[in-house]
Amino acid sequence: MWLAVLAAVLWAAMTWPWTRRRSSPSTMIWMSQPPWMRAAAGANVYDQESGRVLPTIYERTTALGQQHGAVNLGQGFPDQEGPAWLRQLAAEAVGTDAGPSNQYPPGMGFPWFREAVADHQQRWYGVALDPQTQVMHTTGATEAITASILALAEPGSEILTFEPFYDSYGAVAALAGAELRTVPLRAPGFRPDTAALEAAVTARTSMILVNTPHNPTGTVFTEAELETIVDIARRHDLVVMADEVYEHLVLPGADSSHRTILSIRGAEDVAVAVGSVGKSFAVTGWKVGWLTGSADLVNRVRGSSSS
Numbered sequence: 001m002w003l004a005v006l007a008a009v010l011w012a013a014m015t016w017p018w019t020r021r022r023s024s025p026s027t028m029i030w031m032s033q034p035p036w037m038r039a040a041a042g043a044n045v046y047d048q049e050s051g052r053v054l055p056t057i058y059e060r061t062t063a064l065g066q067q068h069g070a071v072n073l074g075q076g077f078p079d080q081e082g083p084a085w086l087r088q089l090a091a092e093a094v095g096t097d098a099g100p101s102n103q104y105p106p107g108m109g110f111p112w113f114r115e116a117v118a119d120h121q122q123r124w125y126g127v128a129l130d131p132q133t134q135v136m137h138t139t140g141a142t143e144a145i146t147a148s149i150l151a152l153a154e155p156g157s158e159i160l161t162f163e164p165f166y167d168s169y170g171a172v173a174a175l176a177g178a179e180l181r182t183v184p185l186r187a188p189g190f191r192p193d194t195a196a197l198e199a200a201v202t203a204r205t206s207m208i209l210v211n212t213p214h215n216p217t218g219t220v221f222t223e224a225e226l227e228t229i230v231d232i233a234r235r236h237d238l239v240v241m242a243d244e245v246y247e248h249l250v251l252p253g254a255d256s257s258h259r260t261i262l263s264i265r266g267a268e269d270v271a272v273a274v275g276s277v278g279k280s281f282a283v284t285g286w287k288v289g290w291l292t293g294s295a296d297l298v299n300r301v302r303g304s305s306s307s
Contacts, residue, residue, distance in 0.1 A: 035175055042174025043167045056167060076215055076246075078282035086281055107306060109137020109290070117275070117290045124247075125263045133295035136302055140287035141245045141276035143305065146172045148272055148291065149207070151304035152239045153178045157206035162192055164216065166243065169209055178206065190217040191255075194228040201232065207239050208232070213246040213258055222256045226264045233270040239297070240271040245289075248280040262292060272297050 033041075036053075040046035045054045055063075061074025081087070093099025100110055108114065114131035121127045129135055138144040145168055153159050155177035161169055163182035173180040183196045197208070210229060212221040221229075233240045242261035250258055261271045272293035278284035291301055 038174035038177075039171040042180065043171035045167075058167075073216060076279065077284050078279075080282060082281045082283040086283065090286075105137065108132075108302065109135070113137050114290075117292065121260065121262070121292060125260045127260060127262050127292075129262075129292055130295065134292055134298055136291045136298055136305070138274075138289040138291055138305065140278060141243065141274050141289040142168055142287075144274040144289050144291040144301075145169070145241065145243060146175075147301045147305035148241045148274070149173060149178075149209075150176050151301045152207055152241065152272075152297070154206040156204070158202060158204045159207045159209060160197060160200055160205060161209035162197075162211065162214070165209070166211065166215070179204075185214065185217055185219060190214070190219045192219070192221060192225050192229075194225060194232070197229070198232050198236075201236050201238070205236065205238060207241065209241050209243065210261065211243040212261075213244075213250050213254070215246060218251040218254065220250055220254045220256050220258050223259060223264070226259070226261055226267075230261065230264045230267045230270060234266055238270065240267070242271060242273045244273050245276040245279045247275065260292075268294050272301060 037046060040053045043056065045056055046052075047054050058075040062072055064070065065072035065074065094102065100112070105113075111131065114135040114137060117135045117137075118129040118131040121129055136144075138147065145166075149159070149169070149172040153173065153176045157178045159169075159173045159176075159178050159180050161180060161182055163184045165180075165182065170180045181200060183193060183200055185192060208229060210221065210226075212226075213219065214221075229240060232238070240261060244258070244260055247258050247260070260273050261267050262273050264271075272291055275290050275292070277288040278286060291298060293301075
């Protein structure tokens with residue numbers, strides 16, 4: 001019974017108007033709007049009649065869940081605090097000389113942090129990265145996502161992603177002067193339709209956003225699906241940003257195990273990957289994220305992050 005309820009709630013969330021991108025006006029009119037308005041409209045939180053920014057869908061579903069004592073499927077924060085040993089280590093690092101300085105880090109992040117991320121990618125996925133040029137520390141995954149879209153999406157272009165999607169994608173696409181277009185993940189399997197993705201590519205397309213493991217469906221893209229997406233990007237001269245923040249939260253019974261897009265042959269020239277400590281260790285408020293990719297793409301993203 002509870003599985004039927006869960007499926008119904010998930011389907012309602014996917015088909016409700018908040019997941020639909022409103023038809024955007026022409027690029028010229030769109031870009032004439034103030035940046036805050038474009039971002040709010042891109043995230044579907046701008047009320048045109050009142051001119052007000054509305055609460056996000058996450059704020060609304062969380063408030064309703066608390067009000068009615070319901071299971072909250074609307075926001076990706078953990079049900080409990082992160083492990084005590086991790087919080088204790090953090091407290092000691094901040095409060096004593098045992099940890100790193102509490103002052104500004106280098107622009108790319110502390111070397112020891114970037115080395116740890118590179119070691120993680122090698123250990124889990126067999127991907128070798130130069131921590132000096134191919135790993136960048138970010139303030140949570142959202143900064144990495146934001147900086148990637150601002151750096152790699154061309155103004156006036158289209159960005160493709162699978163729906164449902166993280167609302168920040170729409171907000172940042174609007175800030176970048178791009179239009180977010182979607183391809184739905186359809187029930188009951190919620191598999192990515194790569195043929196439909198390629199059919200949605202136009203002469204204006206500049207970027208593809210991928211979220212795997214996918215929130216909220218739990219879909220883990222297979223190696224074959226990722227290979228097809230990378231192939232589409234290479235043939236159409238596109239860049240892929242893979243949002244992989246749920247890499248260690250794969251649901252039991254998933255069709256495949258997660259692998260980073262950078263493990264796919266040919267991806268090193270066209271893709272960047274985003275990771276985060278927050279989801280894996282249930283410390284979402286710490287905002288510790290990173291970006292990995294080729295030295296060239298990371299350098300370009302660093303440019304938008306630094307500004």
